[in-house]
Amino acid sequence: MPKFSPLRIISWMALLVAALGIVAQPAMAADAKKPRVVVAVFTKDTARQDLLMRNLQNLHKDRPQATIEVVAFGPGLSLMTRKVDGSDNSMSKSVAALSEAGVKFLACGHTMRAMKISKDDLLPNVGVVPSGIVHVVDRQQEGWAYFAP
Amino acid sequence: MPKFSPLRIISWMALLVAALGIVAQPAMAADAKKPRVVVAVFTKDTARQDLLMRNLQNLHKDRPQATIEVVAFGPGLSLMTRKVDGSDNSMSKSVAALSEAGVKFLACGHTMRAMKISKDDLLPNVGVVPSGIVHVVDRQQEGWAYFAP
C-alpha cells in the first residue's frame, strides 16, 4: 500500500472533520459565558425605561464580557433622542455611560422616517439600523437572547 | 486488498457523513435570510397594536421571505375580532392586508373560551391555536425568534 493512498487521505480527512465537530461543542458551551442579548424598547414611559437601564447596568456589571444591543421602536425612541417633549433627555447620562462601556444603542430607521427624527436629533453614540424588527429577529436567528422590559 | 473491503466502505461512509455535517452549516446560515418569528400581542391598547402592525409591515417589506405568525392573548384578542366594544375593528384592513401577504394571525383558544369568543367573532383569515403560550414556546424551541411590542 503506498504511503499516500486515497483511502488513507480520506480517512485522515474524515477524522479531522469529526474532530472539528467535537471541538466545536465545548466552544459553543464556552460562549454561554459571553452572552449576547438584543434588548427592545417600545415605550416612552420613563419608569419603564429606567427599569431597563438599571437592568442593563446590572448585566454589564455582572457579565462585563456580554455583548448588548438596545433597539428603540416608535415611542421608545425617546430613550435615544437629545430632546424629549422640548426638554433635555433625562436618560442621556446613563445612555452615555453604557455606550462608553460598550453597549450599542440603535434607533429603528423606519421609526425615524415616520416620526421625522434625523440623525442629528439622536444622542451622540446612538446608531441607526434600517429596520429595528429585522435587526431584532436577525440577532435572535444568530443565537442572541431577547429581553424587553 | 479487495476493491470493496469493509475498511474502504467504512471510510467512504465516514467521509460522506462528515461532508454532510459541513454542508449542513452553510444551509443553516442561509436560513438566516428566511427568518421565522412568532409575535405575541397581549394588549388592547390600539397605539401599541398599531406599532405592532407597522413593524410587521416593515418586516414583510424588508424580508418578504420571512415566516411570520402573530398570536393574540387575553385583551390582545381585540386585534383579531370583528367587533371591538361594539364597533367595527379599526385594525381589520391591516390584518386583512398582512394575511393576504402570508402573515398568519392566530387567536389563543384558551382566551376564546374564557372570554366566550367564537370562531365567527374573529376576522376572516384569523386561525385558532388550542393554547397560545404552548404555540409561542414550541415555535421558539423550533428555532423561531420572538417579538412582542
Place this chain on the structure above:
Amino acid sequence: MPKFSPLRIISWMALLVAALGIVAQPAMAADAKKPRVVVAVFTKDTARQDLLMRNLQNLHKDRPQATIEVVAFGPGLSLMTRKVDGSDNSMSKSVAALSEAGVKFLACGHTMRAMKISKDDLLPNVGVVPSGIVHVVDRQQEGWAYFAP
C-alpha cells in the same frame, strides 16, 4: 495489513463520531416535547399579572413535562411578595398552586436590594437569583424559550 492498523482504528473512530452526530439530532428533536421557558414579569398591574398566571396554568396543564421559571423584576416583584401596598398579596394562592406543580418563582436580587425587600418579605417557595437579567439571558443562551406578557 495488521488487524489493528492505525488506519483501521482511525476509520472506526471517525465512523463512531459521525454516528454520534446523527444520533444527537433526534435527541434534540425529542426535547421539543419537554419545552423549557423562562418567563419575565416587569409590571405591578394585577390584570397583566393575572393574564400571566392563567397562561402559566394553561401551559402546565397542556405540557405537564415543561420546565417553567418565572423571574420578577422591579415593580413585577409584587407578584411574589407576601404584602402588596400593605394588604395580603391576592396572587399568593395561584403562586402557591403553581409552585407545588413545579413552576419556579424567582425574585431578582438586584431589585430586592434596591427596593429593600428581604427574603422574609417573599411568599414561601419563592427563590432568589442574584441578577434577574443575567438569569433570563443565560437561560435563553442554554436554549430556553422566552415569554413576557
